[in-house]
Amino acid sequence: MRKSFARLLMIFVAGYMAFATVASAASYPDKPISMIISFTAGGSSDVQARIMQKYWNKLDTQPWVFVYKTGAGGAIGSGEIAHAKPNGYTIGGINVPHMVLQPLTQGAQFKIDDFSYICQVVNDPQVVAVRKDSPFKSVAEVFDYAKANPNKLKLGLVGPMSGHHLMYLETKAKYGLQACEVMYKGAADQNAALLGGEVDVIFGNVNDVMRSLEMLKILGVAAEKPSAFLPGVPTLREQGFDIVSDIRRGFVAPKGLDPATLAFLRQAFKKIALDPEYQAEMRKAGQPAEYLSGEEFEAYVRKQFEIDKALLVQFGLLKK
Amino acid sequence: MLGYVITALGHIIEPLNILLMLGGLIGGIVIGALPGLTATMGVALMVPVTFAMDPISGLIMLGAIYAGAIYGGSNSACLIRTPGTPSSVATTFDGFPMCQAGKADEALQTALLASAFGGVVGTFFLLFMSEPLATFALKFGGPEVFWLCIFGLSSIAVMSRDNMLKGLLSGGLGLLISTIGIDPNSGVPRFIFGYYPLAQGIEIIPAMIGLFSFSQVMVLLGSNRQFIAEYSPSKGAFGRVLRKLVADCKINLLRSSTIGTIIGMLPGAGGEIASIIAYNEAKRWDKESARFGTGIIEGVAASESANNAVIGGSLIPMLTLGIPGSAVAAVILGALLAHGIQPGFKIFAETGDLAYTFIISQLAVNILMVPVGYLMAKVMAKILNIRLTLVAVAIVTLSFIGSYAISNSMLDVWVVVGFGVIAFFGGLVGLDTGAMALGIILGPMVEENLGKCVNLAKAEGSIWQVFLASPISILLILLTLLSILAPILLGLRKKCRKTPSCMETLS
Numbered sequence: 001m002r003k004s005f006a007r008l009l010m011i012f013v014a015g016y017m018a019f020a021t022v023a024s025a026a027s028y029p030d031k032p033i034s035m036i037i038s039f040t041a042g043g044s045s046d047v048q049a050r051i052m053q054k055y056w057n058k059l060d061t062q063p064w065v066f067v068y069k070t071g072a073g074g075a076i077g078s079g080e081i082a083h084a085k086p087n088g089y090t091i092g093g094i095n096v097p098h099m100v101l102q103p104l105t106q107g108a109q110f111k112i113d114d115f116s117y118i119c120q121v122v123n124d125p126q127v128v129a130v131r132k133d134s135p136f137k138s139v140a141e142v143f144d145y146a147k148a149n150p151n152k153l154k155l156g157l158v159g160p161m162s163g164h165h166l167m168y169l170e171t172k173a174k175y176g177l178q179a180c181e182v183m184y185k186g187a188a189d190q191n192a193a194l195l196g197g198e199v200d201v202i203f204g205n206v207n208d209v210m211r212s213l214e215m216l217k218i219l220g221v222a223a224e225k226p227s228a229f230l231p232g233v234p235t236l237r238e239q240g241f242d243i244v245s246d247i248r249r250g251f252v253a254p255k256g257l258d259p260a261t262l263a264f265l266r267q268a269f270k271k272i273a274l275d276p277e278y279q280a281e282m283r284k285a286g287q288p289a290e291y292l293s294g295e296e297f298e299a300y301v302r303k304q305f306e307i308d309k310a311l312l313v314q315f316g317l318l319k320k
Numbered sequence: 321m322l323g324y325v326i327t328a329l330g331h332i333i334e335p336l337n338i339l340l341m342l343g344g345l346i347g348g349i350v351i352g353a354l355p356g357l358t359a360t361m362g363v364a365l366m367v368p369v370t371f372a373m374d375p376i377s378g379l380i381m382l383g384a385i386y387a388g389a390i391y392g393g394s395n396s397a398c399l400i401r402t403p404g405t406p407s408s409v410a411t412t413f414d415g416f417p418m419c420q421a422g423k424a425d426e427a428l429q430t431a432l433l434a435s436a437f438g439g440v441v442g443t444f445f446l447l448f449m450s451e452p453l454a455t456f457a458l459k460f461g462g463p464e465v466f467w468l469c470i471f472g473l474s475s476i477a478v479m480s481r482d483n484m485l486k487g488l489l490s491g492g493l494g495l496l497i498s499t500i501g502i503d504p505n506s507g508v509p510r511f512i513f514g515y516y517p518l519a520q521g522i523e524i525i526p527a528m529i530g531l532f533s534f535s536q537v538m539v540l541l542g543s544n545r546q547f548i549a550e551y552s553p554s555k556g557a558f559g560r561v562l563r564k565l566v567a568d569c570k571i572n573l574l575r576s577s578t579i580g581t582i583i584g585m586l587p588g589a590g591g592e593i594a595s596i597i598a599y600n601e602a603k604r605w606d607k608e609s610a611r612f613g614t615g616i617i618e619g620v621a622a623s624e625s626a627n628n629a630v631i632g633g634s635l636i637p638m639l640t641l642g643i644p645g646s647a648v649a650a651v652i653l654g655a656l657l658a659h660g661i662q663p664g665f666k667i668f669a670e671t672g673d674l675a676y677t678f679i680i681s682q683l684a685v686n687i688l689m690v691p692v693g694y695l696m697a698k699v700m701a702k703i704l705n706i707r708l709t710l711v712a713v714a715i716v717t718l719s720f721i722g723s724y725a726i727s728n729s730m731l732d733v734w735v736v737v738g739f740g741v742i743a744f745f746g747g748l749v750g751l752d753t754g755a756m757a758l759g760i761i762l763g764p765m766v767e768e769n770l771g772k773c774v775n776l777a778k779a780e781g782s783i784w785q786v787f788l789a790s791p792i793s794i795l796l797i798l799l800t801l802l803s804i805l806a807p808i809l810l811g812l813r814k815k816c817r818k819t820p821s822c823m824e825t826l827s
Contacts, residue, residue, distance in 0.1 A: 072519040180776065185588070215641075
């Protein structure tokens with residue numbers, strides 16, 4: 001009698017636990033989700049996430065709690081996400097090529113394999129910008145000048161080890177550009193240097209040059225299609241230079257996420273990203289939105305990893 | 321412009337805006353006074369709140385928090401020798417000695433009036449001279465900022481009264497500590513000893529909390545005192561301070577505020593540097609410079625007026641060029657952009673209503689600061705009447721919470737403890753914590769800009785050409801040399817005065 005009762009109890013307990021796991025998976029999320037931002041509050045990454053938050057809150061589900069983990073160019077925050085418990089309650093923003101370069105060059109505590117990719121939200125292409133009164137009228141003129149006067153053209157980049165730096169390396173590899181590159185800590189310093197005359201040309205981002213657009217001349221954008229924020233500016237490809245270089249922002253969770261949870265997140269983010277009101281707000285804030293699904297984003301990151309690694313090795317910035 | 325100013329005045333007196341200004345001021349002062357919570361954090365936390373508001377009201381609130389927080393830092397600087405925000409480092413040099421001498425209320429009122437004055441001066445520059453000043457700010461490139469930082473470092477020689485060598489060593493140690501982290505010129509980690517979280521470097525705020533506050537708690541506990549300082553509120557402190565400032569400190573205040581505005585305009589250089597340079601300039605040009613550091617009004621006035629003037633200065637390039645002059649200005653810029661407002665010279669024309677209302681609100685905030693700060697200072701000063709052990713516990717708790725709150729990193733808490741211990745034992749052998757803090761603050765800026773100079777030299781052909789290229793650089797080099805040589809020359813002259821034969825040869 002006791003034996004069968006004990007067995008019954010065990011079956012009941014096992015059944016209950018199975019039910020509870022299934023039930024909790026089905027009821028995700030049932031508590032607030034931590035959103036890790038790897039850059040300072042008020043910056044572009046934060047502003048973009050806040051806009052998304054507004055539309056996430058409309059989905060009538062658990063709220064996001066913003067956690068700022070800054071430092072090492074975003075590597076500290078990315079490391080946090082990678083090491084968090086993969087239960088769907090910690091997600092965060094991520095930037096490419098930062099997430100590719102930091103493990104390669106800085107010994108950062110994460111690898112690109114450590115994430116479950118939710119989606120991409122921003123594609124901010126690099127641009128070639130000069131002052132309004134600059135004698136350069138096209139990208140070709142800039143490159144020709146550099147070729148004729150090696151190391152005399154002063155080029156401002158944010159870096160080292162950044163999207164701009166990679167664009168410069170790519171240009172050097174493909175077109176032999178030999179300029180005097182000057183590294184700046186951030187876009188604000190870089191733009192100020194261009195406007196003040198310390199450098200002659202910069203490889204900047206659409207999002208950054210938008211702030212002083214009236215004092216700059218954008219010669220070209222390193223994208224596949226022209227940018228809606230820069231009407232009339234041709235792409236580098238249209239000018240005969242096959243350079244596509246950009247900074248991407250997306251959202252990720254730690255690797256090993258339950259497939260149902262990941263699907264939920266991907267669905268929710270997709271819904272927000274395709275909402276026309278969200279897109280209008282992104283345009284108003286000067287953020288170049290571009291949605292890519294989780295799988296596409298992951299494929300892009302892996303491709304970039306190979307390309308960037310090869311570039312760094314080519315220029316001796318990375319031991320093989 | 322007058323039309324916009326009048327409309328702006330109309331906006332200012334709207335009840336909601338007045339409420340936001342007062343609330344922002346009070347909140348800002350509290351945030352600034354708490355060690356570890358900074359102006360940047362306070363403003364950043366309130367940015368999402370502004371999304372629900374009209375952009376004008378939102379900006380007014382953010383501006384009020386900014387001004388309140390920069391003033392608020394002086395409260396803890398004077399009372400517990402902890403700069404509540406990095407901009408108040410120099411206020412501890414004279415503010416805390418004043419407090420220890422029983423003149424806490426005078427210290428607080430000086431900080432208040434000086435801050436309000438500095439804020440008003442900075443706003444005047446913003447209102448009337450933003451365009452020419454912004455263009456001038458752009459002329460500060462890598463070499464110029466490099467020499468400005470070297471000039472700031474040279475002020476260590478002026479700062480350490482007793483032993484210049486110990487001051488220089490402390491500053492050098494600070495510079496060495498600032499190299500921990502990622503090399504700004506090659507992107508490679510340095511001195512992290514395999515512990516990756518150190519890649520973010522030693523954050524300046526936890527370091528300062530440790531150097532000044534934590535170590536001070538240890539000193540006070542070891543001193544067997546009942547209270548931090550003797551304090552009995554003296555009547556008429558406000559009036560006394562006001563009279564003294566008007567009578568003796570006019571030039572000091574004007575000079576410090578101008579220094580604050582100019583340094584505020586430079587992206588990257590902020591309140592800490594401005595207040596220290598202003599303090600040292602006040603000391604240099606004072607007839608009895610030995611008094612500085614013993615607890616005099618002039619010292620507090622110089623530091624506090626400079627750091628509030630930085631506010632107006634940092635907003636100049638932010639509004640006109642979209643290039644923020646300080647971290648808080650960067651956050652406010654983010655808020656502007658999120659509201660869809662484009663900075664640029666045309667901000668005064670197309671969105672002139674917003675721009676001028678914001679500027680006029682800064683003037684209003686700085687004037688409102690006086691009564692609000694006066695009342696709050698009276699409350700804050702009561703801390704001195706609480707038993708030391710309780711205050712010490714509170715300071716340590718706040719230090720830990722505040723430093724953790726910066727980047728949610730336990731490393732910062734360990735930095736506080738570590739630097740507290742270093743400063744405590746170092747203080748026994750003559751370590752100059754002010755010089756060390758200066759080294760930690762200026763180290764990264766010096767290195768970054770030196771890197772830019774070296775990079776530029778590839779194009780110019782020679783690094784000397786880069787270093788000596790512009791008149792600004794040369795002026796700063798001369799000021800630095802003057803700063804280093806002046807104490808030596810004055811010392812020689814003093815020695816000479818004692819010997820009659822030397823005097824005859826001189827005259």
